[in-house]
Amino acid sequence: MIFVTDAKMALSSGVVGRRFLLLLAQENVEFRLPEIKSLFSLCKVQLRCEENFDQKSPFWIVHIPSENVAKAVMRRTVCAKSIFELWGQGRTHEELHNSLKNYPADKMIPFLQQGSTYQIKVYAFNKTLSHNERIQKIDDLGFLPFQGTVKLKDPEHVFWLLEDYGTDPNNAPEKPFCIYFGRWIADGQRELxxxxxxxxxxxxxxxxxxxxxxxxxxxxxxxxxxxxxxxxxxxxxxxxxxxxxxxxxxxxxxxxxxxxxxxxxxxxxxxxxxxxxxxxxxxxxxxxxxxxxxxxxxxxxxxxxxxxxxxxxxxxxxxxxxxxxxxxxxxxxxxxxxxxxxxxxxxxxxxxxxxxxxxxxxxxxxxxxxxxxxxxxxxxxxxxxxxxxxxxxxxxxxxxxxxxxxxxxxxxxxxxxxxxxxxxxxxxxxxxxxxxxxxxxxxxxxxxxxxxxxxxxxxxxxxxxxxxxx
Ligand SMILES: C[S@@+](CC[C@H](N)C(=O)[O-])C[C@H]1O[C@@H](n2cnc3c(N)ncnc32)[C@H](O)[C@@H]1O
Structure with missing residues (x-):
């Protein structure tokens, strides 16, 4: 189910597009949707978010026709930190792993091949994870068919495991509300x-x-x-x-x-x-x-x-x-x-x-x-x-x-x-x-x-x- 943020654009809409995960900065929260909508409209593409998307969350799942559009938006945004091609998500690690197992192999393989280099990063919003916890979470992803070599500096492909512990800093839950895994595509312009x-x-x-x-x-x-x-x-x-x-x-x-x-x-x-x-x-x-x-x-x-x-x-x-x-x-x-x-x-x-x-x-x-x-x-x-x-x-x-x-x-x-x-x-x-x-x-x-x-x-x-x- 998707939520189209502009009714007119919905009428002219074509294919749903691939699923990407936007990671947004938690400041100027109200300004983010109009910014992202404006940038999509500059690319002549409608912004489509999932129906249950929470405007105040730092994680938005969006449907975009191509990686180039995602990159074009990231070349301008000061609200979004990064965008990822979403490979899987779940409320628990088990759900995430099942979802990853269902991600089409032909879409994964090009980025996992022998001879390529890669890195996996772990990010938790509203929670500090210890070094050991991070390593454990990476090890748990061992079922993915990585053929390349791990390289921590300038790898060809970077994958992120992202955990969402909600937006209440005084009430972070023990376990995350949602976990995502994806391939990093681009960063926004926060450094500006x-x-x-x-x-x-x-x-x-x-x-x-x-x-x-x-x-x-x-x-x-x-x-x-x-x-x-x-x-x-x-x-x-x-x-x-x-x-x-x-x-x-x-x-x-x-x-x-x-x-x-x-x-x-x-x-x-x-x-x-x-x-x-x-x-x-x-x-x-x-x-x-x-x-x-x-x-x-x-x-x-x-x-x-x-x-x-x-x-x-x-x-x-x-x-x-x-x-x-x-x-x-x-x-x-x-x-x-x-x-x-x-x-x-x-x-x-x-x-x-x-x-x-x-x-x-x-x-x-x-x-x-x-x-x-x-x-x-x-x-x-x-x-x-x-x-x-x-x-x-x-x-x-x-x-x-x-x-x-x-x-x-x-x-x-x-x-x-x-x-x-x-x-x-x-x-x-x-x-x-x-x-x-x-x-x-x-x-x-x-x-x-x-x-x-x-x-x-x-x-x-x-x-x-x-x-x-x-
Ligand atoms: C809030 S400041 C703009 C600040 C600007 N955005 C900046 O970053 O420096 C408003 C400006 O409007 C100017 N101003 C006030 N009345 C004006 C008028 N009737 N016509 C043109 N400028 C006017 C003031 O001199 C002031 O520089």
Whole structure:
């Protein structure tokens, strides 16, 4: 029995494919399924998990048409550690051994042949096994027709025995819930998290996005080779770095002149001012990605500056929500809008408060107008947990919600990573959809997010709720 995660894809589905075992990292748990789904969809393959699959488990059995697809997904994922061709599984070692005996010999033999080298590794999730226990488990697999020679360094084939002791660290069972055996196919890209760590980044700011989340966002956005990706609130360009790593050409805007020009106060401890060449281009150069740098401009994201529609393959951004940076936009004095011809070249617009709900209306309009068809918008939406439901996510007639994943910030606040896809061409009337239909502006109640974040109102509310319950 299989569970297809996308109904449309199920309709176009063909063969079920081979069974593979994904071993996932147990962090950013909610972000994993949308990431893996996005990567499968980049390969034009539907993600098919077994029906009883537990999203929170580090082990997922997936059906994939070929090893090449498995490798392509692993070349991008930061959520999955490794993938294995699954040869057998069971709730006990006896069940596992029976299952292995039923695995077709013709699929096994090519990897067990005389003259080949191999290694067997034992991995236990949520349990520490002694050296002797590991050796015993390997010895118990002696019934498999291995003809090759054991080699611990650079063997041709690596086989893994994986035991699942559940996800409760305080209640690990004596015996595993499930045991798997498979042939290692590929590792994911977890090492990118350290390689691109912002701690070692040339140019950083107070709100530089962490490397793992940046790669996750690039994967949710399906940013890939030769795409053009835009970040309207670019800051120090962390999201551009992640997209450029996957071969996308990148550009961005920010209202802050100092950020764009790499000037002003430094964010690093023990450094007063930013040094020469502390800028986004230098960040890309640091990783050998300068060829993917298009440019960044000082510009206000509330104004659409792009003359041509449908130019970006993805828009990926972390808008300001007023906690560590100001939410400002340009305007004119006393709200009087001057005709364009009255502006002189030296005109400096005044800066005005930028309501959170307006930020997201503008962002969705920007995406709807400037994304190519099926292009993705990926952004963070701050919310107070008590008031949050999927209904508060801003909508747009041209954009379909693909996924929303929560990252907790405090006891009462979190941010949701929202992924949307362009499904309809933009028409001028769509720009005002939020004025004509409240369903397109459900987020307005969250405008006071910043005040509530700092005032502790949320703490009071939850205390009252608790008292009322008692
Ligand atoms: C959360 S930070 C982005 C951080 C960025 N992802 C990084 O990794 O450095 C938000 C950025 O939006 C910028 N910003 C605020 N209001 C803006 C506006 N109206 N238009 C464009 N940028 C704006 C801020 O200057 C800030 O750099």
């Amino acid at each position: 998290i350290n390689l691109y760590s912002v701690k070692k980044r040339h140019f950083i700011g107070n709100t530089s996005m962490d490397a793992c989340l940046s790669f996750l966002m690039a994967n949710h956005a399906k940013a890939g080779a030769n795409d053009l990706v835009f970040d309207p609130f670019v800051g120090t360009g962390s999201l551009l770095v992640a997209c450029a790593h996957f071969g996308a050409y990148v550009c961005g805007t920010d209202i802050d002149y100092n950020i764009i020009h790499g000037r002003g106060k430094a964010s690093r401890k023990n450094q007063k001012w930013r040094g020469p060449d502390e800028n986004i281009r230098a960040n890309l150069r640091q990783y050998g990605l300068e060829e993917f740098y298009v440019d960044v401009l000082v510009s206000d994201a509330s104004k659409n500056i792009w003359r041509k529609a449908n130019i970006f393959d993805a828009i990926i951004t972390d808008p300001p929500y007023g906690i560590r940076e100001a939410t400002r936009r340009t305007g004119s004095q006393k709200g009087i809008i001057k005709p364009a011809e009255e502006y002189v070249e030296s005109h400096v617009p005044v800066s005005m408060n930028y309501h959170l709900s307006d930020i997201f209306i503008d962002l969705l309009n920007l995406a709807a107008e400037n994304l190519v068809m099926n292009g993705r918008l990926v952004y963070w939406l701050p919310v107070y947990k008590l008031d949050y439901s999927e209904d508060v996510i801003p909508q747009h007639p041209c954009l379909k919600l693909i996924s929303n994943c929560e990252q907790s910030l405090t006891t009462h606040t979190s941010r949701q990573l929202i992924t949307m896809e362009k499904v309809k061409e933009f028409e001028d009337k769509d720009r005002y959809a939020h004025l004509n239909d409240a369903k397109y502006n459900p987020y307005v109640g969250h405008n006071s997010f910043r005040d509530k974040y700092f005032s502790g109102v949320m703490k009071k509310v939850s205390k009252e709720n608790k008292n009322n319950q008692n």
